[in-house]
Amino acid sequence: DAKTTQPPSMDCAEGRAANLPCNHSTISGNEYVYWYRQIHSQGPQYIIHGLKNNETNEMASLIITEDRKSSTLILPHATLRDTAVYYCIVRVAERGSTLGRLYFGRGTQLTVWP
């Protein structure tokens, strides 16, 4: 099941902000939105997550719309090292269990150019 929709690719100039959109129109009230990124042939790396409010950490900012049906990951000053596949994930709770699966789609390939 695809829980999220992301554009397959985006590009951004070095030093500019990269804004990566994600649609999750069927999100439930208690489901979090997570963002990970994967540099080629490495394991994915956690970036940020949120429920309702906007979140910011040292890597990025996460903006979630009021209806929670979409979100945007913002890399404020993109560098060449930010070139990676970015995954937007909704945490799905297993029925009868606290263990939630995380479904990874194909993500967005972000290319930062000099």
Next chain:
Amino acid sequence: DGGITQSPKYLFRKEGQNVTLSCEQNLNHDAMYWYRQDPGQGLRLIYYSQIVNDFQKGDIAEGYSVSREKKESFPLTVTSAQKNPTAFYLCASRTLSGRGAGELFFGEGSRLTVL
């Protein structure tokens, strides 16, 4: 340093042979996962485990087996029944409590090529 370690990083095997991929974590995480990734694709869940001596099938468990005899270890065996075993395999772990409960920590992956 705490982390999650997969080995080997690269593995070549002949068709019909079973292969075991190692995954060890020293993060004291409760849950561990195995994902498979094919070129240009997202990650697909093979097996996961929430507690020692217990595990559940993911979306593509056929042809794979796992064990969870210790909290730190979650090895994956790719059996000869797996039709297309050549892939990049990723192990991950996470805690199940607290605000960070959803954050998955991944290993560096194991790339299996079946000749």
